[in-house]
Amino acid sequence: MATDDLMSRILADLGDFVEVDGTLPVEVIHRLVDSGESGSPMSIAEVAQMLGLSAHTLRYYESQGLVTVGRDSAGHRVYDTAAQRRLVFLTRMRLSGMPMRDLAHYVELVEQGEETVPERLDLLLEHRDTVRRRIRELTLSLAATEYKIATYGGRTGDESPATETP
Amino acid sequence: MATDDLMSRILADLGDFVEVDGTLPVEVIHRLVDSGESGSPMSIAEVAQMLGLSAHTLRYYESQGLVTVGRDSAGHRVYDTAAQRRLVFLTRMRLSGMPMRDLAHYVELVEQGEETVPERLDLLLEHRDTVRRRIRELTLSLAATEYKIATYGGRTGDESPATETP
DNA sequence: GCTTGCGTTCGAGCGCGCTCGAACTCGTAG
DNA sequence: CTACGAGTTCGAGCGCGCTCGAACGCAAGC
Numbered sequence: 001m002a003t004d005d006l007m008s009r010i011l012a013d014l015g016d017f018v019e020v021d022g023t024l025p026v027e028v029i030h031r032l033v034d035s036g037e038s039g040s041p042m043s044i045a046e047v048a049q050m051l052g053l054s055a056h057t058l059r060y061y062e063s064q065g066l067v068t069v070g071r072d073s074a075g076h077r078v079y080d081t082a083a084q085r086r087l088v089f090l091t092r093m094r095l096s097g098m099p100m101r102d103l104a105h106y107v108e109l110v111e112q113g114e115e116t117v118p119e120r121l122d123l124l125l126e127h128r129d130t131v132r133r134r135i136r137e138l139t140l141s142l143a144a145t146e147y148k149i150a151t152y153g154g155r156t157g158d159e160s161p162a163t164e165t166p
Numbered sequence: 167m168a169t170d171d172l173m174s175r176i177l178a179d180l181g182d183f184v185e186v187d188g189t190l191p192v193e194v195i196h197r198l199v200d201s202g203e204s205g206s207p208m209s210i211a212e213v214a215q216m217l218g219l220s221a222h223t224l225r226y227y228e229s230q231g232l233v234t235v236g237r238d239s240a241g242h243r244v245y246d247t248a249a250q251r252r253l254v255f256l257t258r259m260r261l262s263g264m265p266m267r268d269l270a271h272y273v274e275l276v277e278q279g280e281e282t283v284p285e286r287l288d289l290l291l292e293h294r295d296t297v298r299r300r301i302r303e304l305t306l307s308l309a310a311t312e313y314k315i316a317t318y319g320g321r322t323g324d325e326s327p328a329t330e331t332p
Numbered sequence: 333g334c335t336t337g338c339g340t341t342c343g344a345g346c347g348c349g350c351t352c353g354a355a356c357t358c359g360t361a362g
Numbered sequence: 363c364t365a366c367g368a369g370t371t372c373g374a375g376c377g378c379g380c381t382c383g384a385a386c387g388c389a390a391g392c
């Protein structure tokens with residue numbers, strides 16, 4: 001997935017500020033949420049480069065209604081600041097595992113205006129819980145993997161449990 | 167995915183022992199690693215029930231060479247303890263995101279005998295790192311999501327950044 | 333004897349998120 | 363004028379991990 005690259009880059013950018021399992025300084029959170037770059041209109045290639053995804057994918061996102069993009073006189077896409085910011089947001093949500101269809105729904109709500117704010121908040125809260133759950137799952141799986149590494153073996157469960165007790 | 171159910175059940179089973187972000191007591195790790203149940207041969211329905219996946223999926227795993235299963239006189243699958251243990255292992259690895267093709271490789275190594283132990287260990291170590299990375303990613307995304315919830319708005323980046331500073 | 337229920341094999345289909353290729357159009361540089 | 367590179371649209375294809383359905387088999391209970 002191209003999005004893996006993005007997170008790698010974000011992690012690389014932010015890595016210096018983030019303790020391995022520590023809490024996040026406010027500055028880091030700002031850099032996670034705010035786009036950081038942007039400023040002037042960009043071509044599809046520039047946006048692709050910035051986000052670490054392919055032009056193909058950007059066109060796909062547009063076709064799915066996730067973002068609206070203008071054209072210049074030659075019919076080429078022009079990503080203005082709003083489009084850029086939205087794509088940064090979308091990309092981050094994708095990274096944390098939010099399905100495209102939920103994002104499409106969210107975007108739809110945004111386009112419907114301010115009265116959908118509560119429903120949008122609900123979506124975010126639900127997503128937050130999903131991410132938290134997933135982190136818990138992975139933490140448990142990690143513990144199991146580390147335990148298996150420690151007591152090795154490499155048994156898939158075929159052999160006898162062997163003499164363990166770490 | 168059916169595997170989501172499994173983790174739900176594991177979490178439900180273990181939830182009482184696990185602090186939300188705390189460390190894991192040894193007992194919990196044992197329960198994560200050891201199958202807990204098993205004992206006597208099982209039918210496909212029983213195994214499916216135990217693991218929280220469908221009989222279809224179990225047949226699929228077998229067809230992919232992830233596990234070897236015997237038959238009774240009627241041609242029905244009989245999952246012995248070894249098969250059960252292996253499936254528990256496989257299911258857990260799948261849960262933490264290890265691709266089937268890596269598991270297939272791992273299983274192949276197991277079948278090749280003890281001299282592949284170092285390579286198996288490498289696979290596990292690599293997987294551990296992948297899981298750790300993923301947890302880091304999700305933690306950052308979670309922070310971003312929580313920040314967005316806190317400063318709400320629900321902007322996708324379209325509107326002006328608004329007066330924030332939490 | 334026939335139905336019911338759980339099992340079998342095989343191959344096709346699906347949902348997701350891209351990914352790619354073909355055929356075409358611009359605008360600029362040589 | 364022509365060649366090139368970056369862009370366009372459209373539709374097909376892919377990799378993953380299932381998921382489903384059709385057609386069949388066997389064994390127990392009424």
